Amino acid sequence: MERWKINLIVLWLGQFMVMSGMTMIIPFLPLYIQEMGIHDPHEVAVWAGLIFAANFVSSFIFQPIWGGLADRFGRKVMLLRSGFGMAFVMMFMGMAATPLHLLLLRLANGVISGFMPAAVALVSANTPRERMGFAMGTLQSGSVAGTILGPLFGGVLAEWVGFRPIFYITGGLLFAASVLAAFLVKEKFDIEQAKTRPKMSVFSGFRELIRIRQLPALYSVTFLIQFSILSSMPLIPLFVQELHGSGQLLAFYAGLVGSVTGFSNMIASPLLGRLGDRLGSQRILAIALIGTGLAFIPQAFVTNIWQLLASRFLLGVFMGGLLPSVQTLIRQYTPSGMESRAYSFNTSALALGNMLGPVIGGAVSGLIGIRGIFMTAAVLLLLNALWVRLSLFPRNQVQKTGS
Structure with a gap:
């Protein structure tokens, strides 16, 4: 099989795991907060909204920083950093004792995240131009599949094993997907050439683009x-x-x-x-x-x-x-x-x-x-x-x- 196709298959799986892990908590998040001792409906709703949004807030801020580092040191390095990092943060979410702990961990997850843009950049740089649209569409289908099936898996697993084990299972699967990417994904990246390019801050990079x-x-x-x-x-x-x-x-x-x-x-x-x-x-x-x-x-x-x-x-x-x-x-x-x-x-x-x-x-x-x-x-x-x-x-x- 051609190398770009192997990359695409492995990263499709990674995209699926990341998005399903991010959305798996949706069906039971308010119930998980209640399990932590918060029972007032309004307070539960406020905490649920803050916890769900926290990941996106920190992700919005830190994505460009990781993107700049990926252009200097390689996309696969950033891919593995994000994958392994999110795996451990996800496991710690299963140990959260209060809503504040969960909120801080969701913020940390957004800080560490960056799997998706790194995967897209890696696929785009290593796929033949005449197959680029197909590769991007296929990669997108993995993300969408995870978004759709994540809540379904979360609801089913919550009934079978309870809330906390779901985080351990998801973290373990993210870890396995990252290991798979470490061994099977290959990247054409000239780090020496990348280091010769002038360093650029996030804001200067944004102005340039x-x-x-x-x-x-x-x-x-x-x-x-x-x-x-x-x-x-x-x-x-x-x-x-x-x-x-x-x-x-x-x-x-x-x-x-x-x-x-x-x-x-x-x-x-x-x-x-x-x-x-x-x-x-x-x-x-x-x-x-x-x-x-x-x-x-x-x-x-x-x-x-x-x-x-x-x-x-x-x-x-x-x-x-x-x-x-x-x-x-x-x-x-x-x-x-x-x-x-x-x-x-x-x-x-x-x-x-x-x-x-x-x-x-x-x-x-x-x-x-x-x-x-x-x-x-x-x-x-x-x-x-x-x-x-x-x-x-x-x-x-x-x-x-x-x-």
């Missing part, structure tokens, strides 16, 4: 994807209740609506990535952005569960062409030697969307409702599609298309 007009547009796509999806995600169960009523199977339908987007995304990502290799990632990104924006519109007008399921499934199909195309294009527009830094800023944009989406969505839901949030997401994504068209397509091509 945003001078490339395509990169701010790509970062905005990543932010808006997460912001648009997560701004409505916490409200989906209430919306399902509004459509279905409080009868039987309410929890089942709420879970189905919440996961159907991820399933279609997971299926579509490798397919659209391969199509991007043939037609160009710019075209796939533009089409996927328009399709994602339009797919939000019918959600604002649905009258039953099945209409909502169909529109959310369609949303996931178009979303499958977004992040893989973004990651392929970041590699295309980034100067040689700054790939990891560029991907780390993209991961920070993703973390920022994860943080702000639920907060702002919850704040404005009282004014415009979830249907208004769907329409707002559609407008933002369609405006972003226009910006991408102006930023990524050659000006003469845009003028010809416009005329």
Whole structure:
């Protein structure tokens, strides 16, 4: 088997393990906090929100730092640093005695994290250009699969073994995935050449990258994807209740609506990535952005569960062409030697969307409702599609298309 394919398989597994580990605590986090002696419902809710967001806050800050180091010392080193580090932090979470301990460990996990941008940078640097879209789409499907199945695994394991052993199991699996990467992943990286490049701070690196007009547009796509999806995600169960009523199977339908987007995304990502290799990632990104924006519109007008399921499934199909195309294009527009830094800023944009989406969505839901949030997401994504068209397509091509 070709070396880039072996790397892709091993890192797909690593992406799956990291994302499933990060999301596995969602179903039982409030219950775990109650087990620590906090029983007031409001206090439990506050702690749960802080603990869940903590990982994204510290990740947003530290991702660019690790990205800069990866460009100097190699992506595989950063990959293993993150993988082994998160494995031990995850095990310590199972020993947390108070919510404060868990909060600090989630912050530490965000500080140590960096597996995803390192994996993306390593795959992009060692994959043939004509297969880049397929590789990015496949890697994205591993991340999405972990996000979908993580809560399911967490809920099942909580019933079987209790809360604390889940952290030990997840840490052990992360450790095993890191060992596998240590032995099987190979990287073409000239560390001596990297050391000859001038040192660059996080801020100077960011200034250097945003001078490339395509990169701010790509970062905005990543932010808006997460912001648009997560701004409505916490409200989906209430919306399902509004459509279905409080009868039987309410929890089942709420879970189905919440996961159907991820399933279609997971299926579509490798397919659209391969199509991007043939037609160009710019075209796939533009089409996927328009399709994602339009797919939000019918959600604002649905009258039953099945209409909502169909529109959310369609949303996931178009979303499958977004992040893989973004990651392929970041590699295309980034100067040689700054790939990891560029991907780390993209991961920070993703973390920022994860943080702000639920907060702002919850704040404005009282004014415009979830249907208004769907329409707002559609407008933002369609405006972003226009910006991408102006930023990524050659000006003469845009003028010809416009005329």
